[in-house]
Amino acid sequence: MSISYAPAKAILFGEHAVVYGEPAIAIPIHSVETQASFVSYDNSDQNGFKIISPNINMNTSFENIPIEHPLKKLCLLLQDIIQFKHFPEKALVINSTIPIASGLGSSAASSVAVIKAFSEEYNANLTTQGISDIAFEIERIYHGHPSGIDNTVVSYNQPVYFKKGSPFSKIDLHHQLNLIIAYTGIHSKTSDSVEEVRKHFDEYKEFIHDIGLITDEGKSALLDNNIQNLGNLMYKNHMLLQKIDVSCSELDRLVEAAIAHGAVGAKLTGSGRGGNIIALSPSKEKNAEIADALLNAGAKFVLC
Ligand code: PMV
16 A cells, blocks of 8 residues: 655745735645555455545545535546546545644645545556646635645645746755744634735735735745845735734734744744744754744644
8 A cells, every 4th residue: 555645835925915926935844744545445344435534524435425525526536537437446545634724735735645646546647747737626626716836835845936827936945944833723714815815905916016026035035045034034024914914913923922032034824814824943953942932822733
């Protein structure tokens, strides 16, 4: 049995603005992940294709999964693309340590891990771009009008500079970033916050453009490994996200706590109004102090 993996993701710069054609930068996060595998039944009274996904309380035979469920849609889409006649007489087991609805790309990771598992099971040799394109179709069911950044970074498993409608570019990082992720414990729906920004687009236009400029500066700081500048830009990006009203007091508290305890920068990551922040630590040695401060400031968990 082989297991397929997909990482989580964090947006380093440019969330929301990316929906309007501004650039964004996202990176894979490996401390949490989704796994998918086809498991044969060891008991002869089990048969048919079923999906077991404890994170969403699913242990259901395929025919009993509602047709509108994104996982069902994904499997049917894959049947169409890979062109196999029957689903295997096996269980598709999906396990994930990525918190859902928190801006860490859990839906994209689930799709990518499942697509890879099917590709492996049927020797389909799907390309990485093929995997990303299929995951994008499912992201549209979860999120309405996604930019495509989540499926891209999770499929390629590499930092990406992404602009909707243009080919993305991979960013080769020569130094590891000491990023700390802290979770507010608040679930938020990407499509809701994207919709709220859309309603006020005329009012937010300038801020959205400024986020794009910061992303470009952030790309240079990343390539130069200028950690101080990178941190400053992350914080500036956070202040602009406050202006487009996608932050909240819990996120702001975590950002301020990280900076007060030595992070060179911090910002919310993903769609906001809950979910996570990312903080940039100046060195590995400083991670524990920043992580403690985040827990004291209300983080429900911290990933280093
Ligand atoms: O799904 P999240 O919370 O990781 O947010 C995705 C980033 C947005 O820019 C808010 C939406 C998008 O489609 O790019």
